[in-house]
């Protein structure tokens with residue numbers, strides 16, 4: 001009898017949040033690695049907004065997941081069998097896998113052995129010492145470049161990327177104001193992540209409420225805005241820019257479910273304030289990830305940086321975790337535990 005594993009496959013392209021008929025939990029044989037391949041038992045999958053965009057039939061930096069294929073997600077796991085010189089049994093690797101209990105890896109860009117320094121903490125490898133930490137580092141340190149005394153605003157501030165990005169700005173000596181949904185998240189942003197203040201955008205109820213809150217918390221304007229959400233929040237912050245401000249376009253989570261990107265009317269303020277707005281893709285910095293992890297590690301060891309994770313339990317909770325990114329059930333990095341590390 002072949003060993004079996006469970007996976008979540010795409011059955012229909014979702015519209016908005018993923019509903020039960022969009023995916024199916026199936027049982028299939030655990031694959032045998034061929035020459036040049038290794039079999040990995042997945043311990044955690046990271047849940048990112050990008051995983052939802054891959055379910056749409058839209059071109060992106062990776063092809064869309066096809067109907068019948070495993071829902072794609074980043075993961076970490078332990079090599080159980082190897083016919084690949086790059087990996088030995090027992091190695092811990094990160095890989096582009098999916099909502100699955102096992103996966104096959106090869107010696108390519110999509111699989112990386114984990115540095116022995118981080119290997120004991122699988123959760124931290126998916127959050128601080130993974131793409132999320134690198135995104136926060138390159139976006140804030142490399143693009144936003146906050147200076148001591150400047151005012152920095154970060155949206156989705158309680159999330160994986162935003163919480164780390166804001167702390168990097170604090171380390172640079174800036175005054176940091178977060179934007180997050182709900183009183184508990186705003187408490188975490190200030191008390192756990194050490195921001196100076198946090199605006200509850202749900203309580204602000206859109207345009208005018210946000211304008212008033214930004215005026216109160218950023219009286220001299222916003223020097224750096226690290227934007228994870230786009231839409232109405234981006235527009236409000238554009239209306240409050242300081243001279244020579246820098247707007248870092250990290251993501252537009254407010255529009256991934258609809259695919260519609262309402263234009264910000266306050267973009268004219270970029271002209272008046274001689275401000276710049278720049279997008280970036282952390283994956284373009286792939287060759288410099290070690291530099292990011294070394295800096296994050298140093299700050300972590302010095303007690304200047306905290307990271308948090310929201311961990312759902314079991315493969316069957318992957319879809320709930322994916323939807324949770326959009327309904328805001330996570331503080332810090334959203335992930336699902338699949339098996340014991």
Ligand SMILES: NC(=O)c1ccc[n+]([C@@H]2O[C@H](COP(=O)([O-])OP(=O)(O)OC[C@H]3O[C@@H](n4cnc5c(N)ncnc54)[C@H](OP(=O)(O)O)[C@@H]3O)[C@@H](O)[C@H]2O)c1
Nearest residue numbers: 135156159160161180181228250251252253254281282328
């Ligand atoms: N440029 C890059 O290279 C790169 C790389 C990775 C990720 N990203 C982007 O970074 C952003 C954050 O990703 P993450 O993985 O760190 O996720 P995350 O911030 O941990 O989770 C997403 C958070 O977004 C907030 N949110 C969801 N829908 C929203 C809406 N309509 N309006 C306002 N806030 C909303 C929710 O928090 P609240 O409860 O506070 O609403 C939710 O917890 C995403 O836009 C992602 O695409 C960019």
